[in-house]
Amino acid sequence: MTGTAPGAPAGRTRPAMPAWWWSTAPRPGAIAVAHVAGEPGDVERVLLGLCGRPAPPAGQVEWRRFGTVDDGVVARVSPGHALVMPHAGPRIRELLDARMDALGARTAAGPAPMDAYPEAADAVEACMLGVLSRAASPAAIDLLAAQPARWRAAGWSPGHEGLPDARDLRLRRLLDPARVAIVGPANAGKSTLLNALAGRTVAIAHDEPGTTRDAVCARIDFASVVADVFDTPGVRAGMDAVERAAAELAARALECADLVVELTAPGLGWAAPPRAAGTPVLRVLNQCDRPEARSCAERADAALAVSARTREGCAQLVAAVREALVPQADVLDPRPWRFA
Ligand SMILES: Nc1nc2c(ncn2[C@@H]2O[C@H](COP(=O)(O)OP(=O)(O)OP(=O)(O)O)[C@@H](O)[C@H]2O)c(=O)[nH]1
Ligand SMILES: [Mg+2]
Numbered sequence: 001m002t003g004t005a006p007g008a009p010a011g012r013t014r015p016a017m018p019a020w021w022w023s024t025a026p027r028p029g030a031i032a033v034a035h036v037a038g039e040p041g042d043v044e045r046v047l048l049g050l051c052g053r054p055a056p057p058a059g060q061v062e063w064r065r066f067g068t069v070d071d072g073v074v075a076r077v078s079p080g081h082a083l084v085m086p087h088a089g090p091r092i093r094e095l096l097d098a099r100m101d102a103l104g105a106r107t108a109a110g111p112a113p114m115d116a117y118p119e120a121a122d123a124v125e126a127c128m129l130g131v132l133s134r135a136a137s138p139a140a141i142d143l144l145a146a147q148p149a150r151w152r153a154a155g156w157s158p159g160h161e162g163l164p165d166a167r168d169l170r171l172r173r174l175l176d177p178a179r180v181a182i183v184g185p186a187n188a189g190k191s192t193l194l195n196a197l198a199g200r201t202v203a204i205a206h207d208e209p210g211t212t213r214d215a216v217c218a219r220i221d222f223a224s225v226v227a228d229v230f231d232t233p234g235v236r237a238g239m240d241a242v243e244r245a246a247a248e249l250a251a252r253a254l255e256c257a258d259l260v261v262e263l264t265a266p267g268l269g270w271a272a273p274p275r276a277a278g279t280p281v282l283r284v285l286n287q288c289d290r291p292e293a294r295s296c297a298e299r300a301d302a303a304l305a306v307s308a309r310t311r312e313g314c315a316q317l318v319a320a321v322r323e324a325l326v327p328q329a330d331v332l333d334p335r336p337w338r339f340a
Helices: 040-051 090-102 123-132 140-154 166-174 190-198 241-255 297-301 314-325 328-332
Strands: 019-022 034-037 061-066 070-078 081-085 178-183 216-222 225-231 259-264 281-285
Touching: 019 090, 034 040, 034 090, 040 061, 040 081, 040 090, 070 090, 123 140, 140 166, 166 225, 166 328, 178 190, 178 241, 178 314, 190 216, 190 225, 190 259, 190 314, 216 314, 225 314, 259 314, 281 297, 281 314
Parallel strands: 178 225, 178 259, 259 281
Antiparallel strands: 019 034, 034 081, 061 070, 070 081, 216 225
């Protein structure tokens, strides 16, 4: 199979499987645009699998449900090229990527944005500048700036050679913030810790158990690595309907978390709510300013002891979260990074 589907990544031969790529940034918004391109029969098959109904004929635009993920519009530009337009949001995008992967569509880099960056020396540099413009973490800047030279030395172009490996994906957390969920028993100090990390009051903290009754999230800079941190309600006996609803929201935040911070305080034990298999966990003892913290049973199992009130240990916590999300070894690794 040769030739390039209309609108497919410029200058590339068409892959054996239909290609799947996004031409909008992975941010919340009204609408996102993704492309499927390949042999007409493959495009037809993948769209049928995604929507449960045949794709619209070439030149037509029709509403479709994308399985249980979302609904939106499919525009069939030509037999071998369709636009899939769901609502814009990182989670929807992630789920659609997984679905398309399961259907056999191959994730591809979008067209190099040479038109948008005429000052770029080549397509890799243009691509890097496009990614740089939306990178969330300050730590991405130097690393991205180093990539064109590394790719030139390697003779590759990002997204073109092979699938991203585990390091590539961890480093992509510098572009799209990772998710961190703080969980633990009521009154452990989860909301106080979120406020301490954010440097402002984003969540109400109070000595009454069950204070947090909604999912609260703040974007926090962990020493140049930015992440979205979710405060969750502490699980306790006798939760009312609002708390139970909040706990369900928290369960969803936990499912998609890249890192779970299990927080407790002297005498409260560890609450280990169910989470996706393989999600790393950082066990943290809070309230270490209290005298009981020195000899409490929880201390032995904690990787770190902090005080959200006095901020003792918070710098170490920031460093540990950063290392868990984007290990320094990945940043210092001189190999090129498939950032696109
Ligand atoms: N001494 C001390 N008290 C703390 C610390 N962190 C939180 N507290 C207190 O512990 C109480 C509970 O704090 P919250 O942050 O509301 O606890 P939470 O885990 O969010 O509780 P829920 O929302 O009910 O699950 C408040 O009175 C806080 O002031 C700390 O580091 N040291
Ligand atoms: Mg709370």
